[in-house]
Amino acid sequence: MARKMIRVLLVEDEEINRVVARAALKAAGGGDVVDEAENGEVAVQRVRDAAAPYDLVLMDKQMPVMDGHEATRRIRGMGVTTPIVAVSSDGLPADVDAFITAGADDFTSKPLSKEKLGVILAKFRLA
């Protein structure tokens, strides 16, 4: 039986972090389709306009125009149930709580790695 294609939305304003995340996703087995959004506003648009639902959203915290908390709130407000994993270099309890309150399902710290993404993909049965 053919494995389902995994569609991921990577929301991150820094190019270097997008490049690393994309490579780590591919290595972890979750990089079939990876769309990118450079801020929360673009992320909300991508989710709204997507031809097929994403299987996973990786959401950075600090971004221009619209941050990750707000983007998460708006995506949940649209009734989207796609797993959203918050990604931040801080990892302070207040940050994690804010993301979970906004509607994120999980949190992981930067920098992303093959191992961290492997755990995330397995948790949401995407591996």
Add this chain to the structure above:
Amino acid sequence: MEYSNLRRQIIFMKKNLFDQGYLDEQFNQLEELQDESSPNFVEEVAALFFKDSSRLLTNIEQAIDKYPQDFYRLDSLVQQLKGSGSSIGALRMKNECSVFKANCNDRNLEGCRRSLQKMKREHATLKQKLESYFQLLRQVGPRDYAVSSRK
């Protein structure tokens, strides 16, 4: 053999970069992401980092010289630099960013200035060391780079 010497030099150079605290485990993670489809991945990521970090250091320097100082903006710029440094495993840069952020939090302008000078020195040193490292790797060739990176 010249080839064996090169490989020994690469291993030794990389060990030094770790032992002296310039790099952390994230650099190994990057090397593990390198494969035949992206044989220069680590060097490309390093180039991205140095492009980003040079721009950010310039912006930080300009922001520090402005009056009145905007510590919020300074903190935001250094946070970006810290994140970028984390992606490549630039440990000393990352640590100095944390010192800078603490100075911002304390609104300690002189502390920020000292920290910026240190960040610039660490940045220049890391750039020079990584350029030498990648130069050696290019001599060895992409296939054997994957083997060297396991050390």
